[in-house]
Amino acid sequence: MTTPSQTVGPFFGFALPYAADWELVPEGHPGAVTITGRVFDGAGEPVPDALLELWTGEGGDRGALGRGGSGVSGFGRCGTAPDGSYRFRLAPPARPYAALLVFARGLLKPVWTRVYLADTPDPLLDSLDPVRRATLLAQAEGQGVYRFDVRLQGEQETVFLEF
Amino acid sequence: MTHPPYLHPDYASTVLRAPSRPPLQMKEDPEAAELTGPVFGRGEVDPLDADLTAGHAGEPLGERIIVTGRVLDASGWPIPDTLVELWQANAAGRYAHQRDQHPAPLDPNFTGAGRCLTDGEGRYRFVTIKPGAYPWRNHPNAWRPAHIHFSIFGTAFTQRLVTQMYFPGDPLFAFDPIFRSIPDPAARERLVATFDLDITEPEWALGYRWDVVLGRTPMEDA
Numbered sequence: 001m002t003t004p005s006q007t008v009g010p011f012f013g014f015a016l017p018y019a020a021d022w023e024l025v026p027e028g029h030p031g032a033v034t035i036t037g038r039v040f041d042g043a044g045e046p047v048p049d050a051l052l053e054l055w056t057g058e059g060g061d062r063g064a065l066g067r068g069g070s071g072v073s074g075f076g077r078c079g080t081a082p083d084g085s086y087r088f089r090l091a092p093p094a095r096p097y098a099a100l101l102v103f104a105r106g107l108l109k110p111v112w113t114r115v116y117l118a119d120t121p122d123p124l125l126d127s128l129d130p131v132r133r134a135t136l137l138a139q140a141e142g143q144g145v146y147r148f149d150v151r152l153q154g155e156q157e158t159v160f161l162e163f
Numbered sequence: 164m165t166h167p168p169y170l171h172p173d174y175a176s177t178v179l180r181a182p183s184r185p186p187l188q189m190k191e192d193p194e195a196a197e198l199t200g201p202v203f204g205r206g207e208v209d210p211l212d213a214d215l216t217a218g219h220a221g222e223p224l225g226e227r228i229i230v231t232g233r234v235l236d237a238s239g240w241p242i243p244d245t246l247v248e249l250w251q252a253n254a255a256g257r258y259a260h261q262r263d264q265h266p267a268p269l270d271p272n273f274t275g276a277g278r279c280l281t282d283g284e285g286r287y288r289f290v291t292i293k294p295g296a297y298p299w300r301n302h303p304n305a306w307r308p309a310h311i312h313f314s315i316f317g318t319a320f321t322q323r324l325v326t327q328m329y330f331p332g333d334p335l336f337a338f339d340p341i342f343r344s345i346p347d348p349a350a351r352e353r354l355v356a357t358f359d360l361d362i363t364e365p366e367w368a369l370g371y372r373w374d375v376v377l378g379r380t381p382m383e384d385a
Contacts, residue, residue, distance in 0.1 A: 001165075001350075001353060001376055002165045002166075002237060002376050002377065002378050002379075003165075003324060003326060003353050003354070003374075003375045003376050004165050004166050004167065004326060004345045004350050004351070004353060004354060005166045005167065005324060005325065005326050006167070006312075006325070006326040006327040006341060006342075006344075006354070007174075007176075007327075007341060008312070008314075008325045009312065009327075010260075010262060011250070011252075011258040011260040011262065011263055012250060012312065013260055013261075013262075014250070014258070014259050014260050014274065014275075014276060015248065015249075015250030015275070015276035015312075016248060016250070016314065041179040041180050042178075042179040042180065042181075042183070043179050045179075047180070049262075053323070055196060055197070055199075055200060055201060055320045056196060057195075057196025057197075057199055059199075059201065059202055063203075063204065063206075063207050064201040064202070064203055064207070065203050065207040065208065065246070066204075066206065066207035073201075074201060075200075075201035093196075095194075095196055097196070098196070099196045099197050099320050101320065103325055104180060105176050105180075106174070106176030106177050106178075106179070106180035106181070107169065107177075107180055107181070108166070108167035108168070108169060108171060108174070108177060108344050109166050109167065109169065110323065111169075111182060111186070112186070112197065112320075112321075123190060123192065124187075124189070127187075127190075152179075152180050152181070152182055153179060153180065153181060153182055153183050154183065157182055157183060157184060158182075159187055160182050160184075160186040160187065161186055161187050161189050161197075162185075162186035162187065162188050162189065163189050163195070163197055163198075163321040163380070163381045
């Protein structure tokens with residue numbers, strides 16, 4: 001008898017974000033990459049009150065909550081800015097992708113997706129037509145920066161997953 | 164069906180945020196990152212973070228309560244050492260959040276955020292005050308029933324749950340599109356805590372019990 005989901009609502013900002021939550025690795029970590037982008041609604045407007053969580057699948061040796069010091073964590077959290085933007089700094093994941101969860105007011109349950117850092121043969125990617133596939137591919141912008149936008153609804157809607 | 168649908172037009176914010184396509188059902192993959200999740204250490208969570216009435220110069224206003232229960236998996240096994248976070252409005256129905264414009268007073272002795280790790284039996288326990296109902300602008304004369312927001316991790320990213328705990332007998336249930344977004348009335352009741360005299364502490368605080376059952380991870384279905 002599973003407990004039902006409810007929306008995260010608009011007022012989590014004083015509770016869920018924590019210091020260095022988006023920094024899975026500290027600044028200057030060798031080989032670190034940054035995933036950044038914006039979250040948009042069905043009207044193409046930015047979503048300024050979403051909460052994103054990223055999980056690489058690898059626990060690592062840095063606290064997931066109490067960051068402090070060096071090392072690598074596999075988990076990060078980031079609330080969107082007024083322009084809908086977010087960012088994560090991480091070590092390149094062992095898999096071709098990182099798992100991404102998006103919570104927001106108006107989402108009665110979160111959406112699960114994946115950020116692929118490379119367009120590589122993959123059972124999920126290969127099951128999608130080119131337009132849908134492209135929604136899961138982060139765009140390299142140089143200097144270890146990857147852009148990944150989340151479109152919750154509409155023609156370019158991001159592929160969301162159910163497990 | 165346990166969970167609400169993405170699109171529930173009575174809750175206006177879903178209209179432009181609900182995905183229009185159903186989520187893609189993933190094929191079984193024992194290597195999927197989502198079958199694991201972050202582990203939080205004892206050293207990362209201060210035991211005082213479970214007492215929302217502490218940490219300020221004085222006592223918060225309102226009805227002091229204890230909220231406790233267990234986090235279980237779909238087979239009924241407790242999930243130890245998992246992170247539980249909660250946040251809520253104060254007794255007057257006001258959040259300590261800059262975007263909350265409800266003209267009810269802030270309480271200098273109450274922030275309304277806490278966290279803890281479940282113990283070896285999957286149990287969590289918070290001391291807080293009962294939050295107030297508050298108005299919102301979803302529809303004319305809209306009020307949210309009193310609730311506490313919960314965030315629970317479990318052992319897999321697929322189990323991740325954010326939800327809201329309600330209080331028994333709230334007359335606002337009948338009018339709340341968020342509570343009523345859950346199609347099955349029996350499933351809604353799983354979000355309503357139970358008053359428990361055994362948890363209640365004499366001369367000090369009322370006790371509520373609320374267990375959380377996380378979803379199955381795909382590999383458990385085999």
